[in-house]
Amino acid sequence: MTDYSWDADSFSYSENNSTIHAQGNVCLSSSSLLLVSDVMRWTRSTNHIEAKGSVVLTQNGMRILADQISYSLNLGDYNASDIRMGLGDLLVEAGEINQRGGNLNATNISMYLNEPHALDPGIKIGKLSYDFNSTMLALTEPNLVFNELSILELPNYSFKNDEYSFSPKLKIGKQGSLGWYSGLELGRKLTEGRKAELEIYGFEKRGLFLGPKFSHYTSRLNGFSETQFHGGWIRDQATDIGLDSGGYRIKDNRAFTRLSSIHRIQNHVRVALKAEWDSDSEVYRDFKRNRFEQNQWNDSFAEITHNGEYYSVTFLANEQINNHEGMIKKSPQVAMRTGPNLALGFYHTSSIQYSNSELKNSEGATAQSLEEFDLGYRMQKKLKLADGIYFIPSIAFRHNEYELDDFTQKRTLGEWSNDLIINLTGTKQVGSEMLEVDQLIHSMNFSMGHRRIVRLNGDADLRDYSSFYSSENLNLDPLNLLDNSKTAEISPSEVVRLGWRHNWSGEWDKKYRRLATAQFFYDLVEIKGGDAMKSRPFYGNLLFLPDSTVNIKARSKVDLRSGKSHRHALGIGIRDGRFHEAEIMYHRYLNTGEYIKFESKKLVNEKMTTTFLASYDLKYNRLPLWRIALQIRPGWSWIWDFSLSEYRNTAKENNLSFNIGVKLARF
Numbered sequence: 001m002t003d004y005s006w007d008a009d010s011f012s013y014s015e016n017n018s019t020i021h022a023q024g025n026v027c028l029s030s031s032s033l034l035l036v037s038d039v040m041r042w043t044r045s046t047n048h049i050e051a052k053g054s055v056v057l058t059q060n061g062m063r064i065l066a067d068q069i070s071y072s073l074n075l076g077d078y079n080a081s082d083i084r085m086g087l088g089d090l091l092v093e094a095g096e097i098n099q100r101g102g103n104l105n106a107t108n109i110s111m112y113l114n115e116p117h118a119l120d121p122g123i124k125i126g127k128l129s130y131d132f133n134s135t136m137l138a139l140t141e142p143n144l145v146f147n148e149l150s151i152l153e154l155p156n157y158s159f160k161n162d163e164y165s166f167s168p169k170l171k172i173g174k175q176g177s178l179g180w181y182s183g184l185e186l187g188r189k190l191t192e193g194r195k196a197e198l199e200i201y202g203f204e205k206r207g208l209f210l211g212p213k214f215s216h217y218t219s220r221l222n223g224f225s226e227t228q229f230h231g232g233w234i235r236d237q238a239t240d241i242g243l244d245s246g247g248y249r250i251k252d253n254r255a256f257t258r259l260s261s262i263h264r265i266q267n268h269v270r271v272a273l274k275a276e277w278d279s280d281s282e283v284y285r286d287f288k289r290n291r292f293e294q295n296q297w298n299d300s301f302a303e304i305t306h307n308g309e310y311y312s313v314t315f316l317a318n319e320q321i322n323n324h325e326g327m328i329k330k331s332p333q334v335a336m337r338t339g340p341n342l343a344l345g346f347y348h349t350s351s352i353q354y355s356n357s358e359l360k361n362s363e364g365a366t367a368q369s370l371e372e373f374d375l376g377y378r379m380q381k382k383l384k385l386a387d388g389i390y391f392i393p394s395i396a397f398r399h400n401e402y403e404l405d406d407f408t409q410k411r412t413l414g415e416w417s418n419d420l421i422i423n424l425t426g427t428k429q430v431g432s433e434m435l436e437v438d439q440l441i442h443s444m445n446f447s448m449g450h451r452r453i454v455r456l457n458g459d460a461d462l463r464d465y466s467s468f469y470s471s472e473n474l475n476l477d478p479l480n481l482l483d484n485s486k487t488a489e490i491s492p493s494e495v496v497r498l499g500w501r502h503n504w505s506g507e508w509d510k511k512y513r514r515l516a517t518a519q520f521f522y523d524l525v526e527i528k529g530g531d532a533m534k535s536r537p538f539y540g541n542l543l544f545l546p547d548s549t550v551n552i553k554a555r556s557k558v559d560l561r562s563g564k565s566h567r568h569a570l571g572i573g574i575r576d577g578r579f580h581e582a583e584i585m586y587h588r589y590l591n592t593g594e595y596i597k598f599e600s601k602k603l604v605n606e607k608m609t610t611t612f613l614a615s616y617d618l619k620y621n622r623l624p625l626w627r628i629a630l631q632i633r634p635g636w637s638w639i640w641d642f643s644l645s646e647y648r649n650t651a652k653e654n655n656l657s658f659n660i661g662v663k664l665a666r667f
Helices: 283-287 289-294
Strands: 005-007 010-013 019-029 033-043 048-059 062-072 078-087 090-100 103-113 122-131 136-146 149-153 157-160 166-175 179-191 194-203 207-220 223-235 253-265 269-278 301-307 311-318 327-343 346-360 366-380 383-386 389-404 407-432 437-458 493-508 511-528 537-547 550-559 565-576 580-589 594-605 608-617 622-632 638-647 656-664
Touching: 033 062, 048 078, 223 283, 253 283, 283 289, 437 511
Parallel strands: none
Antiparallel strands: 005 019, 010 019, 019 033, 033 048, 048 062, 062 078, 078 090, 090 103, 103 122, 122 136, 136 149, 136 157, 166 179, 166 656, 179 194, 194 207, 207 223, 223 253, 253 269, 269 301, 301 311, 311 327, 327 346, 346 366, 366 389, 383 389, 389 407, 407 437, 437 493, 493 511, 511 537, 537 550, 550 565, 565 580, 580 594, 594 608, 608 622, 622 638, 638 656
C-alpha cells in the first residue's frame, strides 16, 4: 500500500475521523504523486481527494495547474477544471480534463507550442484525447486561430506524440494566372529516416490542389537506400487552360509525379530508378513555378551497375512516359569495362557496349531506330624517366557496328598515343596568422598528350547519327578513343593537348585545408578530315578558397580559333559566420544569353532573417527575375514568411506575386 505524506498549516477532522480537512499550503505526496493546493479534503472510506485553489498535480511526468481537482488515490484517476498543463512540447489550456485508466480527455482546449506570443497563431480544439500507452493524440474540431478569431477549420487528426516532429505550414498569396490562393502543408517525421508530407492548396481560379510527398533513407553496413516521391493533382476549373507544347488543348484533370530511388548494396552494386511524369507540358510550370527551372526536361530511367575490383558492368533502360515531349529511348544499353589491369608489364583496358536506341516524337511514335555495337581495347606502358617525370605510350582500337532502319555500317578505328607527364611538389613556410597558414604546399602537374586516330577498315563515310546523342558538351572533351561515348562522331584526327594543373593547400596547427586549384587544357593542334587546326578549344577551371568565409569559382570553354564560346562562368561567395551570406554569379552558355545572378541572406537577429535574389539579363539589359523574402519568429512556436517576387519577359510568368506563410517551428 502506498504511503502518503501530509503537510498543511492546519488540519481538522470529522466526528468519526472519516474525513480530513487541510488548509493553507496543503501538500500531499508519495513516491509517484505530488498534489498541492490551498484547501484539500480527504474522504478516507473511498480514498478520494477534493482539492481547490491554486491546485498543482504532478504525476507520471505530467504537471497540471487547475482551479480545482477531484482525485482517486486508489485508481490514480482525476477530474479537473480550468486547467493549464504541458503535453510534450505543447502548452494546453482547457475548460475540463479527466483521466480514466490510461486515457486522458479534455474539452474546450487552446493549444500552443511553449509559451504563446501576441503574434503567434494558436489552435483551438473541441475535444482532445490522449492514450498514455500508445502516445496517440486525437484532435476533434480543431481550428487555427489568431487573436481568438478562427481563420481556418482543420480536419480531425490523430498522431503519435513521440520524439518525431510534426510541422504544419499555412500559406496565402497571389500568383499570376492562378489568382489568390491559400493552403496548408503538413509534414510528419514517421520514424528515423522516414518523412511524409501533404500539400493542400485552394486556388481562386483553379480549384483544390493536393500534393503528397514521401522520403525514406536508411543506412546499412557498406550500403544505403534513399527514396523520394513528390506528386500533385488538381481538377483544373479554369475556363480556358490553354494549349500544351504540342498545340493540344490541356485537359482539366492534371497531375504530375517525381520519383527517385537509389540503392547501394555492399559497395559493389548500385541500383537507380527515376520517373518524372506530367499529364501535360504545363502542369509543373503552372503549380510549381519556383522549381520549374530545374525541371524543364524530364528524365525516366532504370540503371543497375556492378563494380568489381577491376571491372564494371552497367545495364540502363529508359522509357517515354510523357507524350508531350520527344526523347531518345534506350532499351537497353549494356556496357562492360575492365581495367586497367597490369599483365606482362603493360596495363590493359577493354570495353564492350550494346545499345538499342529509338527517336521518339512528342506523340510517342518511333521516328528512327539505331542498333549499335561497340568493342574497344587499349594497352599502355608507364615509363619512369626521372623522379616525377613519366612517359606513357599506348595503342588502342575501337570497332563499331551500326544498324539504322535496316541499313548497316561497320568500321574499325585505331589510336596511337603518347603522354609526357611532369609532377612537381614544393613547400614554403608562410607563418600567416591572418590566413591561418603556417606552411604552403603546392603541387603542379604538366602534361602533353598526343593522339592520332586512323581508320583501319570499314566504311569511310558514316551516316549522320548525331540526333541519337545528347546536346553539345560544355565541359572538357574526352581525349582517349575509348572514353568518347559519341562513337559515330569520332573521325580520323590528330590532336596535341597541353594540360597544366595546380593544387595549393595550407597547414595550420597540424591540420590541412585546400586553398586553391587550377586546371588549364588547350588543344594546340587539332586535325580532322585533313583540315589542319579546324578548332583549338581551351578549357579552364579555377577555385580559390583564401579562408572559410570566401570562395571564388571560374570555369570557361572557348574555341580560340573560331571564337565560339561554349561556356563562361564566374562566381564569388562570401559567408560571415551565421549572419551574412552573399553570392554573385556570371554565366553564359552557348547562345542562351548572358546573366548575372545575385543572392544574399542576412540574419538580422535570432528572430529575423532576410533573403534577396535577382537575375539580370546582360544581352537585353533587363531584370527578368527578382525576389525578396522576410522570415520572422516572434515567439518560440510559429515562424512567419513573407515574400514578393516578379518575373518578366518569360513565356508565361510575367507578373508580380506575393506570399504570406506561417509554420510551426516544431509540433
